[in-house]
Amino acid sequence: MTPILPIRLMSRKIVPKQDFIGLSHDYGELYYSLHGVMELMIDGQHYIAPKHHCIWLPPNTWHYCICQNEVHFLTLHIDPIWAKALSDKVCVLTVSSLMQSVLGYLHNQPQDRLDIPSNQRLLQVAYDQLLQASSSDNYLPGSNDPMIAPILDLFNTNLADDKSLKQLAKIVNTTERTLMRRAIKSLGMSLMEWKLRLRVVKATAMLNQGFSVERTALELGYSSSSAFISMFRKLMGVTPGEFRHQRKA
Structure with a gap:
């Protein structure tokens, strides 16, 4: 029997000019946009992740969404123990074609079917892909350099x-x-x-x-x-x- 993984997937939607309050969680969180550009404000820095990229937040990272346009996205909530295998810093990860397919499939699954064995195995694949993903500090970094x-x-x-x-x-x-x-x-x-x-x-x-x-x-x-x-x-x-x-x- 396939065990239930300490990972939860949620599908969400942001509409233009929607207000968000700042928050943090005791679990790690991954933001992945299905349609639109994902934008977060994290510790005063603007993070952007267009298609084929996602934003990784270690546990207890204060953040809020600042998307300017409609965005359909997924979040993966990852248990603190499992999150330790990922970066301990906020970063932008490249999403492989395999992971894109897996997340797209899971997005179309009813919430009450995400715990069935076949979908749990796909969540394991998604997590394994995260462990191998290339990362950068930000897709579109800012700079304080005077030039x-x-x-x-x-x-x-x-x-x-x-x-x-x-x-x-x-x-x-x-x-x-x-x-x-x-x-x-x-x-x-x-x-x-x-x-x-x-x-x-x-x-x-x-x-x-x-x-x-x-x-x-x-x-x-x-x-x-x-x-x-x-x-x-x-x-x-x-x-x-x-x-x-x-x-x-």
Whole structure:
């Protein structure tokens, strides 16, 4: 007989402008978005996890949701003993294709059937996948670096502004090489990679609101829809059109 695992799965939905109070739990918690971009405020830091990523919270982590658009998501509540095998810090995990399939299947199961042996075995698979998942401090990290922070603010304000690295360096009175080095140190990635990630986060939000692929591409500063579609497929694994179709399914 398959034992009942100390893991509980809950399906939830956030509607735009929904208010949330801060909370913490004595168990570990995983937030995984099925549709939309998952956003949490944790200890004063903004965490983002688009599709194929999830946010891991160790036990007793104070947090609240700040999603700007409708999000359908799952949470996994993991017993403190089992949570010890995972990171003791908040992080963003990459969700494997196997885990995506498992969580998608369990999401469609009635709550009272999650304890049956076959579904408990799938929860064990999901947990095993978490143990192997690659992690990062944040999908879209912030920065307090006096040279990097103003550029991130510029990207957030106007993604259509396509300044070169040389032009960005001039804005903060430094060299391209110094700017590149400080970006890697502060963000763990290049400024262009950060900007691409911001674009895909903004794109998923716009597509979820019903924007056309063409309008989304234009708003994000792409000269053609094909360039936008190529970027989106690279980072999300599907085209913008397929992403919209999955949301409606």
